[in-house]
Amino acid sequence: MKMPPNRQDASSNPATALLYSFRRCPYAIRARLAIKLSGVEVRIHEVSLRNKPQAMLDHSPKGTVPVLLLPDGRVIDQSLDIMCWALAQHQASQWFMPDGALSAEVQALIQQNDSAFKQALDRYKYAERFPEYPATTYRDRAEVFLDLLDQRLQQHAYLTGECLSVADLAIVPFVRQCALVDAEWFYASRYRHLIAWLDGLLQSAWFISVMEKSQVTNLR
Ligand SMILES: N[C@@H](CCC(=O)N[C@@H](CS)C(=O)NCC(=O)O)C(=O)O
Missing domain, CATH: 3.40.30.10 (Glutaredoxin)
Incomplete structure (x- = not known):
């Protein structure tokens, strides 16, 4: 790493x-x-x-x-x-925050994590509190973000490039939480790059x- x-x-x-x-x-x-x-x-x-x-x-x-x-x-x-x-x-x-502060790209990614993904994640995790839809509906919504992250990770080792950045640190706790809702589903999913990224970060000292x-x- x-x-x-x-x-x-x-x-x-x-x-x-x-x-x-x-x-x-x-x-x-x-x-x-x-x-x-x-x-x-x-x-x-x-x-x-x-x-x-x-x-x-x-x-x-x-x-x-x-x-x-x-x-x-x-x-x-x-x-x-x-x-x-x-x-x-x-x-x-500079290494963690390439533009000296949060770049627009990083900000947009974290914003998406903290809004739509976080909302879908809460509903997926606590689906019994949101009986309007089954848990899988909320998971589908969360997958929009998981898919986007996986696509990014197909191109480079971390979310915004070959180096770990504030984006990885800000987002990984939420992906971890999502994976833990149904680990069997997550680890059998098609998000191979995301799984490797998550595991690598979770195993870091x-x-x-x-x-x-x-x-x-x-x-x-
Ligand atoms: N926008 C805040 C959100 C922090 C937040 O919502 N934390 C939760 C715990 S994960 C909390 O403290 N909730 C208050 C409560 O549960 O009473 C931040 O980014 O620090």
Whole structure:
């Protein structure tokens, strides 16, 4: 896997930034991935979504994770903004964000992930809550995006080229979630390039590391 060198691991230094996170949340996973790859020091606190810490709500009343609290008091409470903050501090940030920021192409891809695909994925995953249609109808809708990703991956190793970029990091947690709804179906599907991409990323040391339970500290 073609990657720039990592600078350092996150530590428990209290002067560092604090990330309110939820282990399985795909938005929080993408933030933790960017933090991990950037090498920036961040303490990570696992929260219960049913009982969010008041300190987190004081900083970000909208009540979603991830929320990043910087040592200077600034609060970043959108996962993509946290990714950009983290990756911008990497010595090879150009590598992850080819145009220095989110390029229009990357933005469009992530936007599609976060809107139509995410909506179809939620309905596919929780089909019993959306009895209007069977789960397969919602999966069909999700497949529009899976197909698009697979086509891209037929052309290069990662979503926007031969190098891992912010697009891969932002989207992989959602594809993982989709694959887990019915792994048998997913791994038997025609999306061979997407399957290889997903497996490669899931097996990487940094992905495994951000999913480790020991990495997170329970606040309560
Ligand atoms: N637009 C937000 C969405 C974050 C989000 O929806 N996170 C979910 C967890 S996956 C959440 O915190 N939901 C609040 C809740 O379940 O109470 C972002 O990108 O950070």
